[in-house]
Amino acid sequence: MKPKLEVRDLSYSYHELTGETVALSNISFDVRDGEFFVIVGPSGCGKSTLLSLLCGLLEPEEGTILIDGIPRRESRAVIGYMLQRDHLLEWRTILSNVSLGLEIRNSHRRSPDARRGSFFAKRSAIPVSKEEQPHRPGDGSRDSLTAMLRAYGLEAFRDAHPSQLSGGMRQRAALIRTLALKPDILLLDEPFSALDYQTRLEVCDDISSIIKTQKKTAVLITHDLSEAISVADRILVLTSRPGRVRTILEIDFGPDAGRPLKRRNAPEFAAYFNQLWKELKCDETSL
Amino acid sequence: MKHPFDHTPAAAEKCFRGIRPGLGGSAGAARRNAGAGDLSQTASRCPSPRQLAYLEAEHRHRVQVRIIRAMILILFLALWELLSELGIIDSFIFSSPGRILACFLQMAADGSIFLHTGVTLLETLVSFLLTVVIAVAAAVLLWASRSLSEILEPYLVMLNSLPKSAMAPLLIVWLGNSIKTIIAAAVSVAVFGSILTLHTGFMQTDADKIRLITSLGGSRRDVLTKVLIPASVPLIISNMKVNVGLCLVGVIIGEFLSARAGLGYLIIYASQVFKMDLLVMSIVILCLVSTMLYQAISVLEKKAVR
Numbered sequence: 001m002k003p004k005l006e007v008r009d010l011s012y013s014y015h016e017l018t019g020e021t022v023a024l025s026n027i028s029f030d031v032r033d034g035e036f037f038v039i040v041g042p043s044g045c046g047k048s049t050l051l052s053l054l055c056g057l058l059e060p061e062e063g064t065i066l067i068d069g070i071p072r073r074e075s076r077a078v079i080g081y082m083l084q085r086d087h088l089l090e091w092r093t094i095l096s097n098v099s100l101g102l103e104i105r106n107s108h109r110r111s112p113d114a115r116r117g118s119f120f121a122k123r124s125a126i127p128v129s130k131e132e133q134p135h136r137p138g139d140g141s142r143d144s145l146t147a148m149l150r151a152y153g154l155e156a157f158r159d160a161h162p163s164q165l166s167g168g169m170r171q172r173a174a175l176i177r178t179l180a181l182k183p184d185i186l187l188l189d190e191p192f193s194a195l196d197y198q199t200r201l202e203v204c205d206d207i208s209s210i211i212k213t214q215k216k217t218a219v220l221i222t223h224d225l226s227e228a229i230s231v232a233d234r235i236l237v238l239t240s241r242p243g244r245v246r247t248i249l250e251i252d253f254g255p256d257a258g259r260p261l262k263r264r265n266a267p268e269f270a271a272y273f274n275q276l277w278k279e280l281k282c283d284e285t286s287l
Numbered sequence: 288m289k290h291p292f293d294h295t296p297a298a299a300e301k302c303f304r305g306i307r308p309g310l311g312g313s314a315g316a317a318r319r320n321a322g323a324g325d326l327s328q329t330a331s332r333c334p335s336p337r338q339l340a341y342l343e344a345e346h347r348h349r350v351q352v353r354i355i356r357a358m359i360l361i362l363f364l365a366l367w368e369l370l371s372e373l374g375i376i377d378s379f380i381f382s383s384p385g386r387i388l389a390c391f392l393q394m395a396a397d398g399s400i401f402l403h404t405g406v407t408l409l410e411t412l413v414s415f416l417l418t419v420v421i422a423v424a425a426a427v428l429l430w431a432s433r434s435l436s437e438i439l440e441p442y443l444v445m446l447n448s449l450p451k452s453a454m455a456p457l458l459i460v461w462l463g464n465s466i467k468t469i470i471a472a473a474v475s476v477a478v479f480g481s482i483l484t485l486h487t488g489f490m491q492t493d494a495d496k497i498r499l500i501t502s503l504g505g506s507r508r509d510v511l512t513k514v515l516i517p518a519s520v521p522l523i524i525s526n527m528k529v530n531v532g533l534c535l536v537g538v539i540i541g542e543f544l545s546a547r548a549g550l551g552y553l554i555i556y557a558s559q560v561f562k563m564d565l566l567v568m569s570i571v572i573l574c575l576v577s578t579m580l581y582q583a584i585s586v587l588e589k590k591a592v593r
Contacts, residue, residue, distance in 0.1 A: 055502055081502035083495055091517045100513065101503040108504070181503065 002069055003030035004217045005054070005185060010063035012049055022242035023049040027063070029236055029245060031185075031217060036208065038220045038228040041238030041246075042280065047221045050243070051187050054219065055081045067185065080183030082191045086174035088162035095145065095158045098176040102141050105181065141180070148176045152210070167195045168203045175207055179214070186211060188220040192227065204231065205260045225280075229272045230260035237279045247279055382563040387571065390564040404572055406549040407538055410466060411580065414473035415534045419527055421478050426485035430515070431507065436486065447479035452540050464545045473537030477530045484529075488522040489515055524588045531580045539573070550576070 010027040013020050023046035031037045041047055052058040054065060056072060056079070065072040067079075088097045149155045152172045154165075162170055171191060178186065191207070192200045208231040211218050222228050228235050229251060237246040251272060253263050263269060334342070364384045371378035371386075378386060394400035429436035455472050462468040492515055500510045542551025550569045557566035 057498060057501055079502075081498075083499055083502070085495065087493070087496055087499045089496075089514065089517065091520075100500075104500065104503050104505040104509050104513070107509070108506075177503075 004033040004035070004068065005031040005219070006064075006066040006069070007054075008064045008066070010050075010053065010060050010065065012046070012053060012058065012061050014049075024053075025242040025244050027238075027243065027245055029248060031219060032233075034215045034217055036212065036218050036220065036231055036233045037236065038222060038232035038234070039236045039238060040222060040225060040228045040276070040280070041243060042240040043223060045238045045240050046243035047223075047238065048189055050238075051081070051189050051219070051221055054185075055079045055187050057081075077184040078181050080178040080181060080186045082174060082178050082186065082188045084190045085194045086162075086167075086170040088165075088170055088173055088177075090162055093159045093161060094154060094165070094173050095149070097162065098145055098149065098173055098180055099142065101177055101181045102145075145176065145180055148179065152176060152206075166199070168199045168206070171195065171203050172206060175210065179210075179216075184217065186216050186218040188218060190222050191220075193222070193224075200227075201261065208260055225273060225276050226264065226269075227260075229269060229276065230263045235276065237276065249276065249279070380563060382567045386564045387568045390568050394565075394568075400568075400572070403548055403550055403553050403569075404576065406546075407535075407542065407551065407573075408576060410469050410473065410538045410541070410549065411531070411535050411576075414470045414477070414537060415527075415531050415580075417470065417474050418477040418481060418530050418534060419523075421474070422481035422485055422526070422530075423523065425478075425482045426489055427511065427515075429482070429486045430489040431511075443479055443483055447483055451476045451537065455540055455544050458541075459545045468545050469538055469541030469549075472541035473534045476537035476540070477533035480533070481526055481530055484526050485519070485523065488519055488526075492518060521588075521592050524584065524591055528581060528584050528588075531584060532577060535573075535577050535580070 007027055007029050010024060011022070012024045013022045027050065029037075039047055039050065049058065053060050054072075067075040067077045070077075088094075089100070092100070146155070146158070149158055152175070154169060154173055154176070157165060157169065157173075162173070165173065174191070192204050195203055204227055220228075220231065232251045235249040235251060237249065238244065239246045249272070253266050253268060367376075367381075368384045370376045371381060371383035391400065429439065451472065454475060455468075458468045458471050458475075462471055496514045496518070497510050500514055505513065538549070539551040539554075542549040543555050546552040550573050553569040554566055557563070557569065
């Protein structure tokens with residue numbers, strides 16, 4: 001089967017007046033359709049740079065990114081991106097927050113010229129797929145948002161403001177905002193790191209289950225090894241700066257140990273943890 | 288006056304929203320919302336003796352502040368009146384509350400004071416609105432273009448630190464002895480600082496919020512309308528508070544130099560003909576006008592920031 005996402009020989013450097021920093025060097029990997037792919041690495045190994053490249057916030061200096069075999073720039077695929085913090089906009093209600101992506105997409109549909117040529121219109125990161133039905137405010141998309149809010153236990157908070165929600169609920173609202181655009185690939189940039197430990201376990205469990213039931217292809221970045229093992233189908237280990245692929249680890253808990261909290265209790269968990277730990281340690285001692 | 292207990296219905300409502308049932312939320316959710324509810328719950332139930340004592344003390348403190356505040360004003364006016372009555376200070380030079388009041392009543396009777404106050408108020412409002420519109424538009428432009436902002440920065444800094452009163456005589460020559468000069472003077476006093484403040488504020492917009500909009504497929508225009516402007520409402524309003532005062536300064540400078548009406552004109556006229564009652568009265572009205580304008584924006588601020 002053709003991989004959903006192919007990354008070939010990707011390199012990227014940051015340029016400043018004081019010099020150049022190589023963030024990523026020769027990164028290659030594939031992500032299969034419907035797979036939960038996790039990238040771990042020591043801090044400063046270019047994890048976030050990699051996600052920015054994947055979702056088009058940055059353009060690669062070298063190498064290619066293919067989605068369904070088509071270069072990312074030309075691909076119509078929608079990529080959803082979840083940031084470290086939820087970034088719900090305080091002045092909007094929850095419903096209006098989760099519909100932000102649709103709102104932006106609609107405004108671009110209504111005035112397609114706004115995307116090109118004008119002073120403000122930088123190329124948008126997510127190409128709009130023309131096959132989809134046009135969304136108008138108040139049509140089915142709003143109903144499906146309400147259905148999602150109900151499914152994820154936020155219906156009562158539709159008209160609440162973000163400050164009235166707990167950290168976990170806010171993160172779920174952020175997930176709905178991302179899923180509302182029906183992304184082909186979900187990129188998660190340490191989406192749980194800003195939460196306290198207990199909430200973090202719960203939200204991680206919640207969100208990874210949601211993603212798995214929806215059979216979304218997801219790429220998660222984290223520095224938390226237990227978290228990585230508890231959700232991943234495969235784990236990519238990056239070396240410290242400049243980031244290179246150290247190894248890719250298959251994680252298999254058997255068919256009936258899906259949920260992250262359950263995985264944490266499985267006997268294989270400790271073995272995977274030690275293996276991952278060793279890979280990361282190896283990197284440190286080789287420096 | 289509002290007693291602390293007046294807040295109870297609102298607090299109870301907030302509390303109700305906090306404990307809405309059937310959310311299926313996590314434990315963290317419940318914990319957090321309970322936190323919001325705690326205060327109001329204690330307030331809506333019968334407060335404990337300690338809480339009552341606290342409210343009582345707080346109430347007493349507020350009353351005290353108000354009384355002393357009023358006393359200072361009354362004592363000051365009484366002393367002033369008394370000293371001039373007794374001839375200890377010369378009321379021809381220092382005026383007196385009674386004479387100021389008489390002057391006001393006389394001008395109120397023929398309506399002239401309302402004309403002068405109205406003119407100053409109108410000029411201030413027009414220049415204030417112009418300043419806000421120009422400053423927001425310019426700050427957005429500077430935000431949108433890094434090159435433009437870097438090119439213009441030293442000029443803006445220079446114009447901002449230039450004492451604008453030095454420009455007023457020039458404006459008279461350019462724009463004539465008219466209301467245009469006054470408004471131009473007022474705008475020039477407020478607008479440059481305002482542009483710089485707003486631009487700095489715009490540049491501090493959370494970079495991740497901009498990434499969010501971009502990741503949702505938005506352009507710079509979306510960043511502007513969905514994040515930058517709404518997030519900057521508090522900044523824009525607090526900047527408006529500064530601007531309204533500065534515009535009033537500009538209007539008075541303008542009226543000093545080129546006007547046939549307005550409080551600034553009255554002040555200059557009164558000093559030239561040595562009518563101290565008129566002069567001091569104009570200043571008192573100016574005090575009231577500036578306080579009123581500031582309060583009006585504070586009301587707007589409360590509405591906008593919720």
